[in-house]
């Protein structure tokens with residue numbers, strides 16, 4: 508079976524974990540600090556705060572940016588639920604804006620239509636590993652005095668106009684979950700250039716305890732700490748991520764070249780661009796393809812190729828958010844793409860033969 512993702516663990520990670528085990532310091536300590544320092548350097552930001560998931564990173568960052576009751580936060584309906592659940596947890600209102608058809612990311616023009624006097628922040632997502640349109644999103648934010656939290660959970664290492672993910676907006680959130688481009692099983696990290704945001708994230712991570720006065724709690728926080736065991740894995744992965752991403756891009760290029768002329772299949776464009784780090788390689792199965800997306804997926808899985816549908820239901824149509832009052836037809840592009848997307852394996856451990864096999868299998872589909 509060719510998996511849709513596969514952890515890429517070498518001797519370096521194993522050695523690093525063993526060192527932490529032998530050190531006796533298993534919870535958050537010096538290795539976590541080292542990860543924060545190196546990760547901030549990698550992104551070109553002043554600060555980073557490591558936490559125990561990408562969801563925790565989004566939650567802490569939005570808290571640190573002051574998002575709370577009565578505020579509106581504009582975001583995309585075409586993402587993983589964890590982009591928006593922290594907005595709800597903080598008591599703020601989720602306001603969706605539709606995505607662009609070309610890159611699956613939030614459309615800056617749609618953001619502008621959704622701004623009211625209660626809007627406080629925008630949460631764009633770098634979906635599948637491709638950066639959102641930050642030139643225009645930052646222009647909308649500065650014109651309207653809004654904060655930006657970049658959900659870069661799928662996009663570590665992507666570069667847009669010379670800037671890396673992690674450096675867009677006021678803060679960025681990353682995930683180290685097992686399927687992400689840097690992974691340690693579970694984990695996350697926030698990057699920012701703002702001292703205040705950095706400090707508030709650290710406070711929120713550790714029960715709301717004041718940084719100045721131990722034992723004093725000005726507000727309630729969570730236990731969102733990570734452990735040095737996991738940080739040691741992420742630290743080794745960080746050293747390798749540029750090579751991982753180079754391999755992902757190369758695989759994406761080969762897949763695109765092999766699939767682009769098939770009638771009814773649309774492949775992601777500009778595959779050599781550093782804007783995209785291909786956490787997922789997502790094609791669109793259009794109406795004029797030989798069969799439906801679901802039948803193609805079942806066929807590929809029968810042939811030993813694991814595929815994924817990210818995401819089959821846009822968030823505005825999820826039962827959990829019924830109370831937001833959205834209905835079918837509200838975000839036509841997100842709804843259309845949700846019916847067309849199919850993600851194929853693209854991870855760095857694929858061989859040239861695996862890629863050839865994926866291409867041949869799709870080309871050979873017969874009704």
Ligand SMILES: *Cc1c(COP(=O)(O)O)cnc(C)c1O
Pocket residue numbers: 560561562563586587589590632658660661682683684693694695
């Ligand atoms: C993975 C992911 C998250 C959440 O990260 P976890 O580490 O699983 O909590 C949030 N947003 C996006 C877009 C993701 O892909």
